Each structure stands twice: as C-alpha cells, then as structure tokens.
Amino acid sequence: MWRKVTSTSFSSLKSSLFFTRLHLQQASKHNAASASAVSRFATIAPLQEKDGRCPFITFVLGGPGSGKGTQCIKIVxxxxxxxxxxxxxxRREMVSNSEYGSMILNTIKEGRIVPSEVTVKLILKEMESSDNHKFLIDGFPRSEENRIAFEKISGAEPDVVLFFDCPEDEMVKRVLSRNQGRIDDNIDTIKKRLKVFEALNLPVIDYYAKKGKVHRINAVGTVDEIFEQVKPVFKACEQKAFNRS
Ligand SMILES: Nc1ncnc2c1ncn2[C@@H]1O[C@H](COP(=O)(O)OP(=O)(O)O)[C@@H](O)[C@H]1O
Ligand SMILES: Nc1ccn([C@H]2C[C@H](O)[C@@H](COP(=O)(O)OP(=O)(O)O)O2)c(=O)n1
Ligand SMILES: [Mg+2]
Structure with missing residues (x-):
C-alpha cells in the first residue's frame, strides 16, 4: 500500500547533525543562486490557466535508476x-545546437545538476505549449535551487510528489544495465550521482514531506507491483485533477 510519508518516516533520509549542517550551508548557497536564476527569468510569465483550469502538477522524484521514467509511462x-x-x-537541448549544449554535456557527465534557469525554462516552455493540464515532471526538482526557482518563476507548487525509494545497490544494477547509450550510465558517474541525490535531492523530498505532499513508493519489485502502489495516489486525486479550475 502507498502511504504519505512524514519527514522522518523513510529510511534513506539522513537526519544526523552532519547532514543537517551540510543542508543548511547548501540552502543558503541555493537561495543566493536561485535568486540570481530567478532575476534572469524576469521575462518568463508565471503559469496561466488553460480553458479555465490551473495546471495539476506531480513531481516524480527518486534516485537514478529508481524507475521514475518506467512508472511515468504507465501513469500516462x-x-x-x-x-x-x-x-x-x-538531453534534447544538448544536441540541438543550443548555446548551453557543452555545459549540459559536461554537467551530466560529471553527475552534477544543470543550473535551474536552463531547466526551468525548458519545463515551462513545454507546459505552456501543451494542451494537457495534468503534468508529470520527472526528475525535477533535483535540488533546493531547482525547487525555489520553479516555484518563484511559475508561481505554482506541486499537488503531488511521488518518491520512488530504492536501495543504492538496486539503482546501480539497473542503471548499469539500462543500455540506452547514456553518457552518465557508467559506474564513475553513477557514484557521483548517488552522492548528489543524497545531498541535494533528499532535502527537496524532506521539504515536501513536511507539507504532507509526498507519497513514498517502495521501488523494489516488478514494474507492475510498483504500479499497484502508484495507482491509488492518482485515483484519490483524479476528480481534483479533472475539475481543477
Ligand atoms: N521495477 C523494476 N525492476 C527492474 N528493473 C526496472 C524496474 N523499473 C525499471 N527498471 C529498469 O531499470 C532501468 C532504470 O529505470 P528508469 O525508469 O529509466 O529509472 P529512472 O528514470 O528513475 O532513472 C531501466 O532499464 C528500466 O527498464
Ligand atoms: N532537474 C534536473 C534533471 C536532470 N538533470 C541532469 C543531471 C542528471 O544526472 C541527468 C539525467 O537526468 P535523468 O532524470 O534523465 O536521470 P535518471 O532518469 O534519474 O537516471 O540530467 C539536471 O541537471 N537537473
Ligand atoms: Mg529517468
């Protein structure tokens, strides 16, 4: 069964003093960084209603290889x-002759996070050009900087946050056998990505857990078994998502 998590109820959240200090230091850096990202976005409008409906936003989070993309296909x-x-x-921006191409390539290869101004712009552009008003935003926000930039620029918060909770050894095994030719699916990059996930992404999950928005999914099992945990989350809010006005 799925359940909402509290800030202390899932195993992988680290609450030691060391991590608390680390997160506080990172948070102040992120606030400064996201303030400058936001100021460079002055020309991007907040999300608007479409056909009288506000967007219904789900953030899909979890470590690399935890099965986010696989479950998103089933949710769609x-x-x-x-x-x-x-x-x-x-990745699409990287191969599109964009001015950001080489920066994105190097950042992904090193397992780091691309600056929020780039990622938020790409996401909002897609949201604005879509006829749909129900969105699964997969692999974002990956840091407090991502989160703060998105919320400030879009003027929106997620309705639901899914967290695919998966042990590291399982994530490593899945990424190394993913076979999609990705530059970051190698053991060196995956080790760095796992550290970045723990240091930067878990605080985002913690933030939304405190707001009661996180649904923790045990990401170990078959794809169908995992989807059985996911389904009730969306069944419970189907009416809200449909009627959103
Ligand atoms: N429940 C599962 N059990 C085993 N392998 C899985 C499962 N879910 C996804 N996979 C496989 O693991 C790899 C990573 O899954 P993916 O959906 O790309 O994860 P993420 O988007 O979180 O990185 C893919 O090769 C996928 O086919
Ligand atoms: N919000 C994001 C999402 C992804 N990225 C970059 C850094 C990530 O390691 C890569 C790959 O992300 P992706 O979501 O495709 O990776 P996984 O599906 O979790 O394996 O892209 C980012 O910089 N910021
Ligand atoms: Mg993915």
Whole structure:
C-alpha cells in the first residue's frame, strides 16, 4: 500500500547533525543562486490557466535508476498525464545546437545538476505549449535551487510528489544495465550521482514531506507491483485533477 510519508518516516533520509549542517550551508548557497536564476527569468510569465483550469502538477522524484521514467509511462497510459522528463529535455537541448549544449554535456557527465534557469525554462516552455493540464515532471526538482526557482518563476507548487525509494545497490544494477547509450550510465558517474541525490535531492523530498505532499513508493519489485502502489495516489486525486479550475 502507498502511504504519505512524514519527514522522518523513510529510511534513506539522513537526519544526523552532519547532514543537517551540510543542508543548511547548501540552502543558503541555493537561495543566493536561485535568486540570481530567478532575476534572469524576469521575462518568463508565471503559469496561466488553460480553458479555465490551473495546471495539476506531480513531481516524480527518486534516485537514478529508481524507475521514475518506467512508472511515468504507465501513469500516462492509465491517467492521461503529460510526461515531462527533465533529463530528456536537457538531453534534447544538448544536441540541438543550443548555446548551453557543452555545459549540459559536461554537467551530466560529471553527475552534477544543470543550473535551474536552463531547466526551468525548458519545463515551462513545454507546459505552456501543451494542451494537457495534468503534468508529470520527472526528475525535477533535483535540488533546493531547482525547487525555489520553479516555484518563484511559475508561481505554482506541486499537488503531488511521488518518491520512488530504492536501495543504492538496486539503482546501480539497473542503471548499469539500462543500455540506452547514456553518457552518465557508467559506474564513475553513477557514484557521483548517488552522492548528489543524497545531498541535494533528499532535502527537496524532506521539504515536501513536511507539507504532507509526498507519497513514498517502495521501488523494489516488478514494474507492475510498483504500479499497484502508484495507482491509488492518482485515483484519490483524479476528480481534483479533472475539475481543477
Ligand atoms: N521495477 C523494476 N525492476 C527492474 N528493473 C526496472 C524496474 N523499473 C525499471 N527498471 C529498469 O531499470 C532501468 C532504470 O529505470 P528508469 O525508469 O529509466 O529509472 P529512472 O528514470 O528513475 O532513472 C531501466 O532499464 C528500466 O527498464
Ligand atoms: N532537474 C534536473 C534533471 C536532470 N538533470 C541532469 C543531471 C542528471 O544526472 C541527468 C539525467 O537526468 P535523468 O532524470 O534523465 O536521470 P535518471 O532518469 O534519474 O537516471 O540530467 C539536471 O541537471 N537537473
Ligand atoms: Mg529517468
């Protein structure tokens, strides 16, 4: 069964003093960084209603290889969401002659996070050009800087946050056998990505858990078993998402 998590109820959240200090230091750096990212976005309008409906936003979070993309495909089939993968949008931008191409390539290869101004712009552009009003935003926000930039620029918060909680050894095994030719699916990059996930992404999950928005999914099992945990989350808010005005 799925359940909402509290800030202390999932195993992988680190609450030691060391991590608390680290997060506080990172938070002040992120606030400064996101303030400058936001100021460079002055020309981007907040999300607007479409056909009288506000967007219904789900953030899909979890470590690399935890099964976010795989489950998103099933959610789209069953519940009719528009799937926006932050990683896919960045990879598309990387090969599109963009001024950011080499920066994105190097950042992904090193397992780090692309500056929020780039990623938020790509996500909002896709949201604005979509006919759908129900969005799965996969692999975003990956840091407090991402989160703060998105919320400030879009003027929106997620309705639901899914967290695919998966042990590291399982994530490593899945990434190394993913076979999609990705530059970051190698053991060196995956080790760095796991550290970045723990240091930067877990605080985002913690933030939304405190707001009661996180649904923790045990990401170990078959794809169908995992989807059985995901389904009730969306069944419970189907009416809200449909009627959103
Ligand atoms: N429940 C599962 N059990 C085993 N392998 C899985 C499962 N879910 C996804 N995979 C596989 O693991 C790899 C990573 O899954 P993916 O959906 O790309 O994860 P993420 O988007 O979180 O990185 C893919 O090769 C996928 O086919
Ligand atoms: N919000 C994001 C999402 C992805 N990225 C970059 C850094 C990530 O390691 C890569 C790949 O992301 P992606 O979501 O496709 O990766 P996984 O599906 O979790 O394996 O893209 C980012 O910089 N910021
Ligand atoms: Mg993915």
């Amino acid at each position: 089939e069953t519940f009719g969401f528009k799937h926006l993968s932050a990683g896919d949008l960045l």
